[in-house]
Amino acid sequence: xxxxxTIVVMMKTVIYTVFLSFMVAFAxxxxxxxxxxxxxxxxxxxxxxxxxxxxxxxxxxxxxxxxVGYWISAGYKxxxxxxxxxxxxxxxxxxxxxxxxxxxxxxxxxxxxxTDYDWHAEFIxxxxxxxxxxxxxxxxxxxxxxxxxxYSTVFVPIQxxxxxxxxxxxxxxxxxxxxxxxxxTGKAPILVGNPYEIYRFENGSWERVKLGVFFTxxxxxxxxxxxxxxxxxxxxxNESTWNSYPLPPGRYKIxxxxxxxxxxxxxxxxxxxxxxx
Numbered sequence: 001x002x003x004x005x006t007i008v009v010m011m012k013t014v015i016y017t018v019f020l021s022f023m024v025a026f027a028x029x030x031x032x033x034x035x036x037x038x039x040x041x042x043x044x045x046x047x048x049x050x051x052x053x054x055x056x057x058x059x060x061x062x063x064x065x066x067x068v069g070y071w072i073s074a075g076y077k078x079x080x081x082x083x084x085x086x087x088x089x090x091x092x093x094x095x096x097x098x099x100x101x102x103x104x105x106x107x108x109x110x111x112x113x114x115t116d117y118d119w120h121a122e123f124i125x126x127x128x129x130x131x132x133x134x135x136x137x138x139x140x141x142x143x144x145x146x147x148x149x150x151y152s153t154v155f156v157p158i159q160x161x162x163x164x165x166x167x168x169x170x171x172x173x174x175x176x177x178x179x180x181x182x183x184x185t186g187k188a189p190i191l192v193g194n195p196y197e198i199y200r201f202e203n204g205s206w207e208r209v210k211l212g213v214f215f216t217x218x219x220x221x222x223x224x225x226x227x228x229x230x231x232x233x234x235x236x237x238n239e240s241t242w243n244s245y246p247l248p249p250g251r252y253k254i255x256x257x258x259x260x261x262x263x264x265x266x267x268x269x270x271x272x273x274x275x276x277x
Contacts, residue, residue: 046144061148075150076262086121162186212237
């Protein structure tokens with residue numbers, strides 16, 4: 001009986017050992033297969049240029065033949081803003097690869113900070129300021145030959161507007177026309193419109209003047225270092241007579257609003273002047 005029990009225990013031990021060895025071997029083969037597959041995929045990926053390629057002027061894929069159509073971000077952007085690329089009407093029989101690459105400009109050249117293999121790709125801009133990015137889209141055929149490319153640049157400026165507002169004179173006579181100038185002294189473009197307000201200083205406070213002017217809605221972009229001017233009629237509107245008259249002598253100020261492009265900031269600027277006989 002004792003011999004029988006001993007044999008049974010030995011057989012169970014052998015079976016358990018064989019089963020455990022089989023499981024270990026299976027796990028090893030599974031992991032090795034996954035590692036090899038991932039390695040093969042990396043090795044078979046098309047080579048991405050270490051620096052952005054300039055735009056392709058012969059768009060063999062996005063233009064002709066066929067009208068694929070595309071959209072890609074460009075220009076001045078704010079930190080945290082979403083940029084990206086999107087293609088439309090991609091041929092169903094295309095069996096190649098598309099790569100959306102975001103390069104960051106460094107003192108030593110370019111650095112790849114984002115890669116996306118999709119016909120619709122997005123990237124959230126980091127919090128850094130005063131940075132230039134290059135966006136490139138590469139279209140490869142099934143043999144990884146580059147058949148087309150897109151290129152654009154995105155600049156994230158310092159998030160601070162610097163703008164000057166001034167008039168051509170400090171003192172005007174009744175009925176004169178003033179020339180108002182806005183100068184962009186910052187690093188980001190600004191956007192201005194035609195509307196402005198005039199205030200008159202009376203009894204210790206500023207009172208808004210009724211202008212009776214209808215402003216058109218054009219917007220004007222002022223690049224860094226550039227200026228923009230507009231004429232301001234120094235007139236007020238009398239609701240009793242429905243007519244405009246020259247502003248009487250006194251102390252006044254003009255108020256303008258400007259918006260930043262790529263800067264999440266809005267400024268309200270003002271400049272004072274006087275009217276004397």
